[in-house]
Structure formats: structure tokens, C-alpha cells
Amino acid sequence: MEIPMGNNAEEYPPTVIEILRSLYFSEDPLTSVELKEQLDKRGFSIDDRTVRYHLSNLEKEGLITRFGRKGVMLTVEGSEEARAIFVFDRIGLSSMETEMLIMKSDLDPCSNKGKVIVNITSVPEELKDEALSLLAEVSESNVIVSPLVAVLPQGKRIWNYRVPEGRCAILCLSSANYDVALRRCGVYVETVATGLFRLQGYKGKGFVDVISHSGTTLSPGELLIRGGFTDVMSAVRTGKGCVTAAIKTFPSFMYEKVVEAIKDCKNDNISGLFELGYLMPPKYQMSIKDRTRGYMLIFGGANYLAPLVECGITDALSIASGLYDIEDMRLPKEIQ
Incomplete structure (x- = not known):
């Protein structure tokens, strides 16, 4: 045919x-x-x-x-x-969609105010309590960017996402908020890859698979979670499992500025950074230009929502898909 x-x-x-x-x-x-x-x-x-x-x-x-x-x-x-x-506008290390969100975010990490970039999932309304119970458990782990979440009712719209009928949306912070915080300090950060990072005994053992952000319109983190490659719930409960983590790079001569910016924005609501270096070691280099760049490894913000996919509560996941006021976000246990 x-x-x-x-x-x-x-x-x-x-x-x-x-x-x-x-x-x-x-x-x-x-x-x-x-x-x-x-x-x-x-x-x-x-x-x-x-x-x-x-x-x-x-x-x-x-x-x-x-x-x-x-x-x-x-x-x-x-x-x-x-x-x-606009499929070809959305390809690459920093797509037009991501750039637009970074530009429009006014997050001030020091004061915990402003609009943050969020990941979104939706769950059936009747499973909301079960979902929040799981998230309450994950919120106490260190493999997420922030323990804060928000719940939106059916019909509510955020950016280009509308909550489906009979479902509620759950939002959490994306690791792209590090890009926002560093951009405010004059540091341009590129997310070059996202991969599966293995934990054992609650300690990092390194990447086992990596997907480059270059040449794709789909979020590698979304692909890994929805494809069933993560076991975040196991990592949270037993210390053993694979979670997503992003490799971000920046000009190495700005390393000191990055260190100072990270110190300034460290608080209970934004975390996830677990490795920072002046020069990227060979084991993380994706191309020849990475030899002269500084780097940071950050747990994927969507790790927070991954257990909902792993447990079959939902198969919906959209990474870095909107902006939401961080002051309106709460811990899962505080949401009715």
C-alpha cells in the first residue's frame, strides 16, 4: 500500500x-x-x-x-x-520550548519565590490518595530535585497541557530549574545527556545507559521512565535500583561562579545535585568539546513521578512542560 x-x-x-x-x-x-x-x-x-x-x-x-x-x-x-x-524547532540540546520556559521563569531560589519549571503527570481521580501516599515516601529521598508537588483538577490548563477529564494532574520540579538559577548568574548551562544512574547500598555506582539530548525531540528522562527502565521505588526503599540523572555542562572558567551560585540557592526545597567538577572526566564526555567544560550531575526531577508509572497508576508523563508558582506547592502529606 x-x-x-x-x-x-x-x-x-x-x-x-x-x-x-x-x-x-x-x-x-x-x-x-x-x-x-x-x-x-x-x-x-x-x-x-x-x-x-x-x-x-x-x-x-x-x-x-x-x-x-x-x-x-x-x-x-x-x-x-x-x-x-514545529517538530524540528524542538530538536536538540536546548529546544525552543525549553528556552521559552527558562526565559519566562522568575524563580529566586534564595527566597523560594517565583515560577518554576515543572514536570507533569496525571492520575485517575480515584487513585489520587494512593499516588500522594507513594509520593510522600519518595519525598524523603535524595534522588529528586524537590519534595514539593502541586495537584490540579480536571480541566485546568498549564502552558499547553490541559488536565484530562476524570483525572488530576500532579506537578513536581524539573532539574531545568538549575538552568534558570545559573542563567540568572550569567552562566549558560547545557544538558547534554540523561541516563540511568545505578544505586547500590544508597551509594552511586555510575551510569549504565545514557541518551544524548542532541537530535531528539523526546525527553530522554521521559523515555527511560515510560519505557520501564527505572526502578526508583526500589532505590528509595532498599537503596538499590536505577534512577535518572542529567549531565549538564558549562564553561570551565565559570566554575567558581557556579560554586557560589549553588551555595546561594541551596535550601530544603531545591536539591538533587550530587557531583560538580571543573573539568568533565573522560567517562562522561559525549564529544571532544566536553574536554574543556565544567560539569554537574543532577538527579532527574521526574524521578519523583517515576514510581507512579512503575506501579501502574499512570503511564502519562511530560517533562519540563510548564511553569507554576513554587509558593503554591506543598509536601505530599500536606495535600488533601
Whole structure:
């Protein structure tokens, strides 16, 4: 059987592509006036009526929904369509999505205030208590970035994610918040790989598998957890098991600044860093340029949610998928 080949982007005119791009990377609804302004910045000179015409067509196709005078947002179907259209924008060490979240996060680790980058899962409403009970156990371990979580009801939207009907969403901090904290200090960090890190006797034994972030649109941490390669619950309870960990690099001449920044932001709500060095040792190097770079190893923030996947409570997981106010997050045992 011959399958006709096509490209999602070819189905829409350039102006519509840019409208979808603006909506996909926006946390809030956008009006036709705001969309026109964004199109003007990108070199598309069209009037308000043309923007409204395109929005009307997108609404008929079920790709956007209106919020009165507040503007429009993508529907679930619209987000899926946009992800396909912008697939090549999402490839690499620091995708456009991740850069947007890092830029918009205003986390101040010293004061524990601001919006943090979060990982998201969803569980059936009737399994919420069981899920929180498991998370309460994991919250006391050292293989996570933060013990804080938040629970959102069905229908609630965060970035491009909408909580499915009959389920509640659970959020936890992503290791990308280290990128936010260091960027504030003028240090640009790259996450070059994520891998399975083996623990035995509650001590680290090193990586057993590694996936490079270069050339993929899927989060390696998400692949490892949803693929069934982790056993975080075993690591928490017995000290033996595989968890995810990220390898991040930075210019080695900024090592002292990184050390000072880490000292300043250390608190009970942000942790997970377990190795930091001036020069990356050969065993961690992914390419020749890594020989001159400093490095840090950080436990994956999604380790927190991994037991919910391992125990069959959910198979949903989305890493670094939105922003949420850290002041509205709590320990699992404090959530009703």
C-alpha cells in the first residue's frame, strides 16, 4: 500500500503557521491585536481583519478555543497539531520550548519565590490518595530535585497541557530549574545527556545507559521512565535500583561562579545535585568539546513521578512542560 507523504506545515499558509507558533509558545490567551503585533515583529504585515479570518478558520477546524475578550488558546488537538508542525524547532540540546520556559521563569531560589519549571503527570481521580501516599515516601529521598508537588483538577490548563477529564494532574520540579538559577548568574548551562544512574547500598555506582539530548525531540528522562527502565521505588526503599540523572555542562572558567551560585540557592526545597567538577572526566564526555567544560550531575526531577508509572497508576508523563508558582506547592502529606 502506498502511503502519501506530506508535511503538516505545508497545509497552512505562512501567516497561519506564525499564528499557531505564537499560540503554542504562549502561556495565556492572545487577542487578535496581540497576534497582529507578534506577526508584525516577524515581518508579516497583515490587518486585524485577516487575523480574525484565520482565527475563525482555526476555530472551525477545532484547533483553537475562545475565551471572550481575553483572546484564544490552542485546544488539545491544536497543541498536537502545533507540536507536529514545529517538530524540528524542538530538536536538540536546548529546544525552543525549553528556552521559552527558562526565559519566562522568575524563580529566586534564595527566597523560594517565583515560577518554576515543572514536570507533569496525571492520575485517575480515584487513585489520587494512593499516588500522594507513594509520593510522600519518595519525598524523603535524595534522588529528586524537590519534595514539593502541586495537584490540579480536571480541566485546568498549564502552558499547553490541559488536565484530562476524570483525572488530576500532579506537578513536581524539573532539574531545568538549575538552568534558570545559573542563567540568572550569567552562566549558560547545557544538558547534554540523561541516563540511568545505578544505586547500590544508597551509594552511586555510575551510569549504565545514557541518551544524548542532541537530535531528539523526546525527553530522554521521559523515555527511560515510560519505557520501564527505572526502578526508583526500589532505590528509595532498599537503596538499590536505577534512577535518572542529567549531565549538564558549562564553561570551565565559570566554575567558581557556579560554586557560589549553588551555595546561594541551596535550601530544603531545591536539591538533587550530587557531583560538580571543573573539568568533565573522560567517562562522561559525549564529544571532544566536553574536554574543556565544567560539569554537574543532577538527579532527574521526574524521578519523583517515576514510581507512579512503575506501579501502574499512570503511564502519562511530560517533562519540563510548564511553569507554576513554587509558593503554591506543598509536601505530599500536606495535600488533601
